[in-house]
Amino acid sequence: MSPPTETNADAAETNANSSETKANSSETNADAPGESEGATDAAEYAVELDGITKRFGDVVANDGVDMAVERGTVHALVGENGAGKTTLMSVLYGLYRPDEGEVRIDGDPVRFGSPRDAIDAGVGMIHQHFQLVDPMTVTQNVVLGHEPTASGLVDEASARADIESICSTYGFDVDRYLDTRVEQLGVGVQQRVEIIKSLYRGADVLILDEPTAVLTPNEVTALFDVMNQLTEQGRSLVFITHKLEEALEVADRVTVLRDGAVVGTVEADATTRGELARMMVGRDVLFERRPRETAPGHPALRVSALRVRDDRGLEQVRGVDFTVREGEVFGVAGVEGNGQSELVEAVTGLRAAESGGIEFDGDDIAGLSRRERIETGVAYVPEDRQERGIVGEYDLVRNAALGNQTIEPYADGWFLDWGAIREHADAIIDEYDVQPADSEAEARSLSGGNQQKFIVGRELERAPRLLVASHPTRGVDIGSIEFIHDRLREMRDAGVAVLLVSSKLDEVQLLSDRTAVMFEGEFVDVVDPDDVTEEQLGLMMAGETSGSGGTEAESDTEPGAVETDGEGEP
Amino acid sequence: MSGTAGGARAALDRAADRMVDATAVERFVIAVASTALALAFGAVVVAVSGYDAVEFMSALLYGAVGNLQNVAFTLRQSTMLVLAGVAVAVAFRAGVFNIGVQGQFVVGGFATTLTILFLAPHLPRGTVGGVLLMLFGTVAAVIAGGAYAAVPGVMKAYADANEVITTIMLNFIANGVVFYLIDGSLRPPGTSSPNTPSFPDYVGLPPFAFGSSSFSVIGLGVALLAVAVVYVVVARTGFGYDLVTSGYQESAAAYSGVDPKRMVVATMTFSGMIAGVCGALFAIMILGYYTDPATFPRFGFDAIAVSLLAANNPLGVVPAGLLFGGLDAGGQYIGFTLDVPAELIDGIVGIVVLFVATPELFRIAGRFGGLGGGRE
Numbered sequence: 001m002s003p004p005t006e007t008n009a010d011a012a013e014t015n016a017n018s019s020e021t022k023a024n025s026s027e028t029n030a031d032a033p034g035e036s037e038g039a040t041d042a043a044e045y046a047v048e049l050d051g052i053t054k055r056f057g058d059v060v061a062n063d064g065v066d067m068a069v070e071r072g073t074v075h076a077l078v079g080e081n082g083a084g085k086t087t088l089m090s091v092l093y094g095l096y097r098p099d100e101g102e103v104r105i106d107g108d109p110v111r112f113g114s115p116r117d118a119i120d121a122g123v124g125m126i127h128q129h130f131q132l133v134d135p136m137t138v139t140q141n142v143v144l145g146h147e148p149t150a151s152g153l154v155d156e157a158s159a160r161a162d163i164e165s166i167c168s169t170y171g172f173d174v175d176r177y178l179d180t181r182v183e184q185l186g187v188g189v190q191q192r193v194e195i196i197k198s199l200y201r202g203a204d205v206l207i208l209d210e211p212t213a214v215l216t217p218n219e220v221t222a223l224f225d226v227m228n229q230l231t232e233q234g235r236s237l238v239f240i241t242h243k244l245e246e247a248l249e250v251a252d253r254v255t256v257l258r259d260g261a262v263v264g265t266v267e268a269d270a271t272t273r274g275e276l277a278r279m280m281v282g283r284d285v286l287f288e289r290r291p292r293e294t295a296p297g298h299p300a301l302r303v304s305a306l307r308v309r310d311d312r313g314l315e316q317v318r319g320v321d322f323t324v325r326e327g328e329v330f331g332v333a334g335v336e337g338n339g340q341s342e343l344v345e346a347v348t349g350l351r352a353a354e355s356g357g358i359e360f361d362g363d364d365i366a367g368l369s370r371r372e373r374i375e376t377g378v379a380y381v382p383e384d385r386q387e388r389g390i391v392g393e394y395d396l397v398r399n400a401a402l403g404n405q406t407i408e409p410y411a412d413g414w415f416l417d418w419g420a421i422r423e424h425a426d427a428i429i430d431e432y433d434v435q436p437a438d439s440e441a442e443a444r445s446l447s448g449g450n451q452q453k454f455i456v457g458r459e460l461e462r463a464p465r466l467l468v469a470s471h472p473t474r475g476v477d478i479g480s481i482e483f484i485h486d487r488l489r490e491m492r493d494a495g496v497a498v499l500l501v502s503s504k505l506d507e508v509q510l511l512s513d514r515t516a517v518m519f520e521g522e523f524v525d526v527v528d529p530d531d532v533t534e535e536q537l538g539l540m541m542a543g544e545t546s547g548s549g550g551t552e553a554e555s556d557t558e559p560g561a562v563e564t565d566g567e568g569e570p
Numbered sequence: 571m572s573g574t575a576g577g578a579r580a581a582l583d584r585a586a587d588r589m590v591d592a593t594a595v596e597r598f599v600i601a602v603a604s605t606a607l608a609l610a611f612g613a614v615v616v617a618v619s620g621y622d623a624v625e626f627m628s629a630l631l632y633g634a635v636g637n638l639q640n641v642a643f644t645l646r647q648s649t650m651l652v653l654a655g656v657a658v659a660v661a662f663r664a665g666v667f668n669i670g671v672q673g674q675f676v677v678g679g680f681a682t683t684l685t686i687l688f689l690a691p692h693l694p695r696g697t698v699g700g701v702l703l704m705l706f707g708t709v710a711a712v713i714a715g716g717a718y719a720a721v722p723g724v725m726k727a728y729a730d731a732n733e734v735i736t737t738i739m740l741n742f743i744a745n746g747v748v749f750y751l752i753d754g755s756l757r758p759p760g761t762s763s764p765n766t767p768s769f770p771d772y773v774g775l776p777p778f779a780f781g782s783s784s785f786s787v788i789g790l791g792v793a794l795l796a797v798a799v800v801y802v803v804v805a806r807t808g809f810g811y812d813l814v815t816s817g818y819q820e821s822a823a824a825y826s827g828v829d830p831k832r833m834v835v836a837t838m839t840f841s842g843m844i845a846g847v848c849g850a851l852f853a854i855m856i857l858g859y860y861t862d863p864a865t866f867p868r869f870g871f872d873a874i875a876v877s878l879l880a881a882n883n884p885l886g887v888v889p890a891g892l893l894f895g896g897l898d899a900g901g902q903y904i905g906f907t908l909d910v911p912a913e914l915i916d917g918i919v920g921i922v923v924l925f926v927a928t929p930e931l932f933r934i935a936g937r938f939g940g941l942g943g944g945r946e
Contacts, residue, residue, distance in 0.1 A: 371827030
């Protein structure tokens with residue numbers, strides 16, 4: 001299996017090629033007749049959405065959306081957080097009824113009252129958060145609610161045979177795990193169980209709601225293989241994502257939503273990432289490395305010979321040394337699962353280090369609790385916002401108190417000053433453009449991007465001296481990424497030491513003053529981002545030391561404006 | 571087929587939405603209306619069972635609030651249920667299931683008893699001595715209840731022992747050990763029942779208006795004060811925020827600087843301290859001595875229902891405790907006066923609880939279960 005960075009590089013290359021061949025606008029109307037691609041049935045489209053409008057109160061979530069999915073293809077639905085992708089698919093899956101418009105399956109108009117109706121009509125949905133019962137086996141999960149019975153009892157033998165035949169048809173490896181409890185499986189396998197569950201219920205159309213958000217790069221590659229196998233067998237897929245390179249890699253056509261309306265539908269091999277980004281955001285988005293005017297100062301964070309074990313007792317960080325200076329962004333790149341999470345948790349105080357030193361402003365902080373580290377000025381944007389960064393059931397006021405329970409002026413002795421906290425929440429909402437701008441909104445009602453902006457705002461407004469940002473733009477749309485990056489640069493220029501961990505190479509390349517590449521718990525190398533190409537970094541992420549640091553390759557790239565994985569136009 | 575299913579679902583969604591949006595006043599009105607509806611429904615059940623429904627219902631009402639003595643009994647039961655209910659609610663809010671309030675209550679009351687009996691010879695007789703004995707006794711109950719609850723807390727935090735199981739087991743242990751000590755060492759010579767000696771007669775709470783030997787307004791005041799303290803701690807302090815956040819999302823609490831293990835121990839201790847106050851009041855206000863805990867009312871278990879009815883809100887525990895106290899008093903009165911099977915009384919009480927709890931269940935379902943339309 002190829003390392004994920006190569007996959008990215010390939011995708012970027014494809015884009016570059018296609019952009020050369022592109023003569024004029026490749027936008028086509030969703031209603032325009034497309035070529036019939038191996039469709040043998042009378043109806044050419046597996047799914048047609050015609051003028052779908054869905055309102056929630058005054059908010060128009062979908063505004064006259066047209067979309068048609070050809071049989072046996074992958075149709076990507078892209079758009080920023082809150083563009084209306086999930087609402088549209090919830091209409092198709094019977095969770096919402098549209099206020100206007102018509103849904104047609106195989107050319108026949110349908111009205112779904114519930115997901116059960118959609119499943120009966122052959123529409124399945126793979127949710128971002130899996131709908132599996134953890135303590136039950138794979139077989140039990142697949143047949144749950146649709147159990148085959150023999151004389152009143154669940155006929156497990158026939159269920160097993162059916163699942164095995166599905167697995168062999170699509171080349172899935174899941175039949176190995178039929179008697180394994182779901183909680184013991186990796187995320188990628190769980191996702192395939194979800195897919196099999198839908199297929200078992202006879203789904204012809206599968207909706208995948210941001211399926212890659214929870215996957216590692218290798219698992220993403222495996223998922224794309226699965227998707228290709230499904231379309232080869234005549235299934236039709238709707239692939240919801242906001243990652244453009246993924247849409248371009250796996251989809252046949254791409255529909256772009258913005259503010260609830262369709263901006264356009266394009267053939268995947270006739271567009272570029274830049275064009276899609278422009279359609280999505282409504283303006284040019286330029287991600288480029290900017291020369292900085294300030295210079296790093298004194299060392300702030302010194303980590304030496306750090307070793308950290310994970311929950312299972314395995315050593316995940318194996319002797320790491322580095323220093324982050326004031327006003328410096330120290331980036332840590334790497335494929336997820338190579339010890340970055342444990343490194344960050346050890347620095348922020350969520351996990352005790354096995355051995356080694358963590359010094360902050362000359363003081364040893366390795367023995368301090370998480371709360372004490374917050375109090376000494378360590379801010380932390382966590383990698384998993386739903387788990388750690390916010391409490392979904394709290395409103396934004398109460399979320400603004402998270403981590404500030406002992407910080408003045410929000411805490412006054414034993415008591416919390418809710419007035420001050422409310423003002424703080426309003427200030428974050430205002431300054432970081434959190435939508436909806438209502439501090440009493442429940443945090444979980446916000447889109448992922450807005451949740452992230454709130455967290456970033458709360459952490460940066462602590463006026464920290466060290467900021468640990470772990471995947472600060474994960475799951476965030478392009479416009480918000482740009483915003484968060486700007487804020488990180490401002491912090492850096494204000495003299496804050498920033499430890500940035502990201503699995504997105506372009507992000508690390510864009511922001512870091514120095515980049516460490518982490519592999520199997522160790523730093524492969526620490527390099528100057530200007531001196532390496534993404535290909536070289538990719539090799540280092542796979543564990544290969546580059547030897548001479550890769551300064552030779554520099555002649556290809558303009559210094560100070562490193563091309564960032566095709567996010568901007570070449 | 572799908573039409574009717576969809577319609578039913580839509581009706582449920584609407585109900586959940588209305589319950590989620592209901593204000594405190596609306597919810598109170600709903601609760602009162604539910605009680606009335608439940609009593610009407612219960613009357614039908616009683617009549618169908620072949621008993622006099624009017625007599626049954628008037629006895630239930632009379633037993634709860636019919637005369638001063640009955641009101642006193644209702645308030646006495648309510649006082650206990652409110653205190654035990656707050657103890658349960660605090661733990662549940664933090665996501666810790668303290669099923670051991672009964673045991674902590676037993677241990678707390680026993681600590682009060684020991685303190686009063688052993689200190690009484692060393693303190694002056696009379697009112698001052700009585701007040702001092704009661705204060706020391708209550709402090710001892712708070713410490714003992716907290717410590718007894720800390721044990722399962724430590725076991726959960728540091729040895730991963732499920733607190734539901736350990737607290738239930740510790741209830742039995744509390745009963746057994748307390749009985750053993752009373753029967754073996756504290757029973758006055760020559761008596762046959764497993765009772766401790768009575769407290770000195772200057773230990774006890776003045777009955778004030780009610781003239782009851784087992785209820786005092788001061789006891790109710792202590793319970794309400796405990797509710798107020800818990801409410802302030804939960805809503806206004808950093809500790810309360812840590813506690814509630816741990817209940818909602820432990821990983822977010824850890825991120826914000828809470829040590830999850832210590833939090834579990836602290837929560838259990840806090841809960842057990844309140845249960846200890848309940849035990850102290852039971853020993854001082856109601857018994858005036860101590861006896862075999864197996865004969866005690868099961869306040870610690872009824873408190874779980876009280877807390878759930880109050881949606882684990884400390885303030886909500888007060889009306890919920892009053893309702894349960896009234897039903898308990900009324901039910902006991904029926905048991906003494908009417909020739910009605912105990913099961914029927916329990917059944918009617920159960921109907922009332924069910925009717926009152928249902929709107930709250932809708933609220934909880936609407937808020938956490940995804941019932942209710944248009945909420946993402």
